[in-house]
Amino acid sequence: MLTTAGKRAGVALLSILGVAVLTFFITQLLPGDPARIAAGQYASDEQVAQVRATYGLDQSVPVQFGQYVADFFRLDLGTSIRTGEPVRDELTSRLPATLELGLTALLIAVLLGVGLGVTAAVYRYRLGDRLVQVFVVLASATAVFWIALVAITTLVNGLGVFTSPTGRLPRGFTPPDQITGFYVLDALLAGDPQTAGAALRTLLLPALLLGVLASPSIVKIVRSATIRALESDFARTSRSFGYPARSILVQDGLRNSLLPVITNIGLVAGFVLAGGDVIIEQLFAWPGIGGYAYSSLQENDLFALRGYVIAIGVAYVLINTTLEFVYGWADPRVNLAEGRS
């Protein structure tokens, strides 16, 4: 067990290093001179050269790479050319917003996925199942930016169900003292249910959109796992012994379907963290790292962009590695060394 754990940790470390190396060379491809953009349109060539020197961009690529790797091991992601501030600080100050949105969306996706998946399995080939199938197809075929626009025009502007997307709190509320960085939790911890409610209402629409669109793969997995469980000899036996259907469902179907869900969460987390967020954060003026990455890319802010990609990559690897351990702990039959299959 210990050696497989060590092996898995080694693999995770290798992946993180791979991400770091790939990031360097891919961002190297970007057109344009970051120093020229940082110095501004009006800077003379000497000033541009000076900016280049300040950020080490005048060095050869191998030297830059060496510096980059050395900095990486010191957890130093460099300085943003656009703002002149350390990228690590800028990312950590924005990370809670992304995590709060992402984790809430993930929670919604899992609840919805398990709920609908079990429903579909129980009402297999009947109306309930068909409706769930329709939902799965529609949710996996909808463009997130389109439905977000439709939702904002109808739900925010038309009906006023949700507050206007102006960041993490509606007007008139001040952010709670930072404990977890999650506004809803922090406000509750500070004993301020009003702010917590307001933060939740602001959070809910983008989280719902992301969560609903991320749920189909979970629905599918839960449905088939639950069907398998319900058809298993064990379930049939229990039923013949007269146990009520509900307890069979909960004890057996749910527990068995939970395992594949756990492995699937890794992929869903990737979607929630990186995929939907760049667009959703733009549309909802959500101050997370997705919007940060997008503006960094627009302005060719090399170091900020690299920092973002590394942060996402590391988070992804960590989530998946953790999930594999959880999976192995929940189901000892799984051989950790094999990885997912």
Added chain:
Amino acid sequence: MAHRSRTLGALAASGLILAATACGGGAASDDDGGGGDGGSAAADELVVAYSQDIDTLDPHQFKTDAGYGVGGNIYGTLLQESYTDGGDGVLSYAGESAPFLAESATWDDAQTTLTFVLKDGLTFAGGEPVTSEDVVWSLQRALSDVGYVQAIGQWLNVTDPATDIVATDERTVQLHVTHYSPLIEQFLAFQIFAILDKSAVEAQAGPDDPWGAVYLADEATASGPYVVESRVPGQSMTLTKNPDFTAADLADAPERIVVQSMPDPQQAFLALQNGAVDVIFGMTPDTAQALEQDPGLRLYDLEYSLVAYVGFNYEDPALQDVRIRQALSYLMPYDALREDVMKGYAGAAYGAVPYPMRDALDESGEKVAYPTDVEKAKELLAEAGYGPGELSLTLSVPATDEALSQSAVFIQSALQEGGVNIEVNEMSDADYNENLGSMQMFLDSWYSWGQDSVYQMFFLLTSGVFTNYTNYSNAEVDELVRQAMATTDPDERRELSQQAQQLIIDEAPWAFLFTRDYLVGASEGVEGITHSNDANLRFDQLRVAN
């Protein structure tokens, strides 16, 4: 989306002879006239939305509109633009600068030394006194190589900042210049010449960062009407009234200003509609038009000389032919661009120095240099040796500027009808900026703070200047601009400028498309929008009518 018109420094105007030099001790700048009399009170809090986040607070670094918006309100300057209240909620530039942190500004008889005396008892936020030493250091920093403001140094007519800007006592600063220019005073009213707290910055500076660039990027010791209270990165910055500010009366100014980043213009508009924000700075024409249909909102449509143009690169063989450039100019769909793209929030651009720029040839904003005329264009093309469909060109446009990328679609369609094939190349901002100067044809817009004709032509159309993206070069224009910069006589300056403007119109290095208005959306009752030469709001002038 991102509003990426380029704004550089400042420049001056004819009407501004700081006759107001001795504006009398302490009592300056109470001509604010903020808002509808009687019915207004100091607002508790106003939320102002910008399309981008605040990137840096350093007054000498190039930054986003939101960055300039904040910078102009937390830092004071020696002088300040004075405004007149038109009674319509807009405060218009009154044509002169008034003392601000300075109580007086006086020229000597030879007009080579400008002497400032600071108001008595001024302090930075926190209580440190504002001294002449701070002023000298701040101006020297502006003219140093720490940021882009250096490029404007030559317009202050200061030869060597180290010796020509001197403190003669605690409250007196002298500026020695090579020759008088009325622009100097207008210049010093802009935030690029902000007054900084020398000791606070130097405490954070180091040997490889002598000007404290790292510190000033996100910290500010306010010398202006507002101080930074808090910040949520990527989302908002909250400013509160500076309790230590004594240079002007802030009794009616809003207590708090929240500067909110709203990257999507539609979301910003919706937020204004449901009261989540009070003011949107820099609306798109689409959203401005939608706003006008809402009786609870108000659009401030401010005319500026922010010019949109198609640049023709002189290094391209086909575009070196003046007949081709003129033909292309005759094919541009000027009316469609102003009406369909800009929704009417645009003026005609007569040349590179359009109305309402001072000394512009066009005094009404209605003249067009090359009105749309397909027949004439075809004749010119035939003369130059191109039949229909024989000329193919690439038009580059920055993708994030919605008005420009929409214009490109109309231009492509119109030129097609005139027999010229256009391939549109939408580029990311970074890619576009990097390639300025080497693109065949490009759509761009430019605004010169201060709206001065000579300044505009110098940066965009004189030989060898790095912001001359068309590589246009005309010795006569160069000489006229040089003379205009050297003269101290406003009439002669206007004469020289207008000669150069005419030469540029004749040679058509650009297709002069239109001027863009700045569009400020506000909730009904929000007044005191400054129509300033640096296109910035003065937050302390905002009022809410009851």
Added chain:
Amino acid sequence: MAVADAGTALRGNVVSRLRVGNPVAVAAFAMLGTILLLGIVVPIVAGSGDVAQEYASLLPPSLDHPFGTDKYGRDVFLRCMAAARIDIALGLSVAVAVLIIGSVIGAVSATFGRGVDAVVMRATDVLLAFPGVVLALVITASLGKNPWYAAIAVVIAFVPLLVRLARSKALEVRSADYIAAARLSGASTWQVAVRHVLPNSFKYPFVQSTLVASWAILDFAALSFLGVGVQPPDAEWGAMIAEGVGDNLLGSWWPSFFPGLMILLTAASFQVIGDWLDRRLR
């Protein structure tokens, strides 16, 4: 099952199973066929109608203009159809490219095992950990604004997923008798991988690739929405939505609504077909 005719058997098998009708799947095929047909025919009939600015701007949907006109005075229906061609072509090309690259690498990785397999798995780890949208944005930023460059970016994002699937299925096949027989008859590892493991494990990645087509259309539209897909004035669904966003506020919902609906219908058709294939071929 004999070694030599494994592929033929698979084909016969597939064809007979596919014959069984399913109303939902038939509807999906019909929908996709109609969109594709219109996408090919309409632009031919209408000529350059998709980019011509010949009508009044922002006309609501009517008999003359079933989807209305956009702010440039172009027919939204014609543009949606012109876009169908590029979007579907792109979705299918990405799916085919991902299928070929993914299943070959997966089969080879599984057959060779050990070192090769380890390298391939680590490479997919790294690529999966790389945020897809940003990767695509960086690639298109460096190559230039062109739909096929965006397609390359989408392919790179999906290949690792298919490699993993193909590999796990190939691992199951690898231990089958006929593979052992092929090895014994002296086939090289390459031959075993390409001639035997690949054909026999191919159907799972094949089913998956239908879903990839659907995701590719969504991802490409998202990239276009962010402004890196096609050059104006060319029509593309995501870019059309981005163009029409502002019109929504003035009550003109149609320029952005219909392209979104087209994405939904097309992507949903691919999803339904994929699910159906999945059930049929299992």
